[in-house]
Amino acid sequence: MDKKILMAHGNGGELMGTLISDLIVDIFGKESVQLDDSAIVDPGKGSLVFTTDTYTITPIFFEGGDIGKLAVNGTINDIAVMGAEPKFLSCGFVLEEGFEISSLKKILQSMKRAIDYAGVKIVTGDTKVVENGSADKIFINTSGIGVMRDYSFRNKINPGDAVIVNGTIGDHGISIMAERNKLSFSKGLSSDSAPLNNMLLSVGEKFGKSVRFVRDATRGGVASVLNEIADNKTFSIKILEEKIPVRDEVNGVCEILGLDPLYAANEGKAVLITDPEKAEDIVKVMRTFPEGRDAVVIGEVDLDFPGRVYIETYVKGKRILPLLQEDQLPRIC
Amino acid sequence: MDKKILMAHGNGGELMGTLISDLIVDIFGKESVQLDDSAIVDPGKGSLVFTTDTYTITPIFFEGGDIGKLAVNGTINDIAVMGAEPKFLSCGFVLEEGFEISSLKKILQSMKRAIDYAGVKIVTGDTKVVENGSADKIFINTSGIGVMRDYSFRNKINPGDAVIVNGTIGDHGISIMAERNKLSFSKGLSSDSAPLNNMLLSVGEKFGKSVRFVRDATRGGVASVLNEIADNKTFSIKILEEKIPVRDEVNGVCEILGLDPLYAANEGKAVLITDPEKAEDIVKVMRTFPEGRDAVVIGEVDLDFPGRVYIETYVKGKRILPLLQEDQLPRIC
Numbered sequence: 001m002d003k004k005i006l007m008a009h010g011n012g013g014e015l016m017g018t019l020i021s022d023l024i025v026d027i028f029g030k031e032s033v034q035l036d037d038s039a040i041v042d043p044g045k046g047s048l049v050f051t052t053d054t055y056t057i058t059p060i061f062f063e064g065g066d067i068g069k070l071a072v073n074g075t076i077n078d079i080a081v082m083g084a085e086p087k088f089l090s091c092g093f094v095l096e097e098g099f100e101i102s103s104l105k106k107i108l109q110s111m112k113r114a115i116d117y118a119g120v121k122i123v124t125g126d127t128k129v130v131e132n133g134s135a136d137k138i139f140i141n142t143s144g145i146g147v148m149r150d151y152s153f154r155n156k157i158n159p160g161d162a163v164i165v166n167g168t169i170g171d172h173g174i175s176i177m178a179e180r181n182k183l184s185f186s187k188g189l190s191s192d193s194a195p196l197n198n199m200l201l202s203v204g205e206k207f208g209k210s211v212r213f214v215r216d217a218t219r220g221g222v223a224s225v226l227n228e229i230a231d232n233k234t235f236s237i238k239i240l241e242e243k244i245p246v247r248d249e250v251n252g253v254c255e256i257l258g259l260d261p262l263y264a265a266n267e268g269k270a271v272l273i274t275d276p277e278k279a280e281d282i283v284k285v286m287r288t289f290p291e292g293r294d295a296v297v298i299g300e301v302d303l304d305f306p307g308r309v310y311i312e313t314y315v316k317g318k319r320i321l322p323l324l325q326e327d328q329l330p331r332i333c
Numbered sequence: 334m335d336k337k338i339l340m341a342h343g344n345g346g347e348l349m350g351t352l353i354s355d356l357i358v359d360i361f362g363k364e365s366v367q368l369d370d371s372a373i374v375d376p377g378k379g380s381l382v383f384t385t386d387t388y389t390i391t392p393i394f395f396e397g398g399d400i401g402k403l404a405v406n407g408t409i410n411d412i413a414v415m416g417a418e419p420k421f422l423s424c425g426f427v428l429e430e431g432f433e434i435s436s437l438k439k440i441l442q443s444m445k446r447a448i449d450y451a452g453v454k455i456v457t458g459d460t461k462v463v464e465n466g467s468a469d470k471i472f473i474n475t476s477g478i479g480v481m482r483d484y485s486f487r488n489k490i491n492p493g494d495a496v497i498v499n500g501t502i503g504d505h506g507i508s509i510m511a512e513r514n515k516l517s518f519s520k521g522l523s524s525d526s527a528p529l530n531n532m533l534l535s536v537g538e539k540f541g542k543s544v545r546f547v548r549d550a551t552r553g554g555v556a557s558v559l560n561e562i563a564d565n566k567t568f569s570i571k572i573l574e575e576k577i578p579v580r581d582e583v584n585g586v587c588e589i590l591g592l593d594p595l596y597a598a599n600e601g602k603a604v605l606i607t608d609p610e611k612a613e614d615i616v617k618v619m620r621t622f623p624e625g626r627d628a629v630v631i632g633e634v635d636l637d638f639p640g641r642v643y644i645e646t647y648v649k650g651k652r653i654l655p656l657l658q659e660d661q662l663p664r665i666c
Binding site (some may be wrong): 007037038039040041042043047048049050051052053054055056063076079082084088090091092094098124125126128129130131133134135136139141143145146148213330331 | 340343370371373374375376380381382383384385386387388389411415417421423424426427448456457458459461462463464466467469471476478479481526563568639663664
């Protein structure tokens with residue numbers, strides 16, 4: 001068995017019995033490989049949500065996950081935050097000639113665990129191999145189809161609405177940054193990569209349109225998502241510093257490097273805007289899921305600074321959280 | 334305005350008004366850019382076809398097209414050959430830092446022309462930028478959703494059925510090979526990249542289940558597709574050398590380089606297996622479309638060499654066309 005990806009591994013498909021399709025059958029199961037380049041799927045009634053993302057993260061293996069887990073969970077989350085049930089994923093690999101096959105195997109196994117955990121299926125795929133130096137190890141595109149539920153997470157936001165986050169923020173971004181810079185004091189950091197579909201479906205089913213809006217807080221972090229929500233609106237969003245869940249390890253790295261976890265990437269966190277009357281009940285339901293263990297209300301919608309996001313600090317000072325033009329890190333997902 | 338892609342162009346989305354999203358709005362129109370990472374789409378009743386492909390072709394611009402046109406048409410064709418109507422595409426770019434923005438613009442314009450011509454929509458997208466040397470200029474993933482029609486192009490194949498191809502074969506593969514090798518005698522060669530959806534929908538509507546099977550003949554060419562169809566079956570497939578349409582320019586390059594157009598890639602050609610009684614009528618309908626101008630019956634299904642594909646030569650000799658393990662060219666699509 002070859003140890004490294006060769007240009008020839010990119011040729012042809014199932015019938016040629018190449019190493020890559022053998023690996024995929026081995027890990028994903030026989031039903032994952034079709035004669036056709038396309039899959040026939042039956043998502044059921046309702047409008048669909050369709051999304052795509054290419055993952056180019058470096059390093060490809062990191063504390064808490066790898067590029068494969070990220071590629072599955074990231075696309076699931078893009079669908080789940082729309083108030084839809086993710087059903088089917090596609091998967092397109094670009095592999096660099098010379099990439100270790102053992103690493104590809106680990107990534108495929110990780111993707112398999114992720115789809116099984118989330119309850120979605122990879123139904124169609126594609127693999128391209130490019131010459132050494134023409135790509136950086138492995139890029140993965142996942143596209144996904146979900147089915148809209150009767151409720152929708154795109155409803156009218158009102159002053160007084162609560163702002164909820166499902167756990168500690170900045171874990172992914174700060175963990176990757178520490179790993180890349182080989183920071184010796186970064187022990188205990190870990191990416192939060194997780195699928196949010198089951199938690200969000202449960203919340204949607206129980207609370208329906210009391211959930212006004214949901215968005216995953218990936219690149220740019222919680223502060224950027226809140227800015228997108230408030231942009232050009234008549235309301236503002238206030239968050240309370242004392243309520244924002246941040247792991248000690250993340251705070252430690254942030255303080256030393258002068259970073260702000262509010263702007264750091266997450267891969268398993270969403271911001272929910274909800275009816276304030278239902279907020280504590282929603283938090284309770286979220287906490288029954290591992291992904292929502294540390295769910296908490298962190299703020300509210302008000303009218304004090306229309307179109308802006310601001311933080312009330314421990315000492316009751318107020319500070320605008322602007323929309324940053326630049327991310328803190330490239331190739332974070 | 335910057336002339337080259339910078340790492341910063343990969344940051345953030347619509348709200349940050351980056352050059353890339355401005356370009357996309359400019360070319361694809363305002364409705365193409367949503368606040369959300371996902372699109373809500375309504376394909377209508379019926380099972381769906383879902384497919385994905387990543388395009389890594391080099392060179393990215395070539396006679397008859399470019400990587401953008403290929404990425405649109407290739408994914409449309411994967412759906413159309415299933416007997417489905419392609420409706421929605423996603424589009425994921427990986428851009429190399431330093432890539433010329435003027436080239437990106439040309440590619441986007443080409444994609445826009447391709448989707449308009451084919452009558453499909455790009456509804457969701459993603460752009461990642463990686464460091465210089467971490468990718469080769471531009472890779473494009475397109476995934477697509479189509480709606481199955483009542484007829485299906487996956488029916489039982491019977492001895493006697495006709496084999497149809499919609500025009501000259503090997504144009505794409507031989508054209509790219511000539512271009513890469515800067516062959517001076519390659520004048521007049523051009524990729525055949527074209528969307529087959531409208532032609533195939535028309536054939537499906539008029540002839541329904543008289544169309545047994547359709548597959549686009551991309552990597553590996555017509556010979557490989559026919560081998561996939563015949564593999565493990567009780568029938569064989571015979572094609573007639575005198576019927577196979579090949580452009581003189583393609584034949585010329587093939588003779589000099591010792592290549593076989595039957596194994597060369599196409600990007601706008603499909604093989605149809607049909608009821609022999611209807612074959613000539615089907616060809617007539619195909620010829621009313623530019624993509625089917627040179628459609629012709631090239632062979633038939635028989636029982637002479639079960640599981641195999643063979644060619645009857647001009648002098649009535651018979652030669653097996655085996656399934657090749659290796660493509661003639663890497664990065665052909």
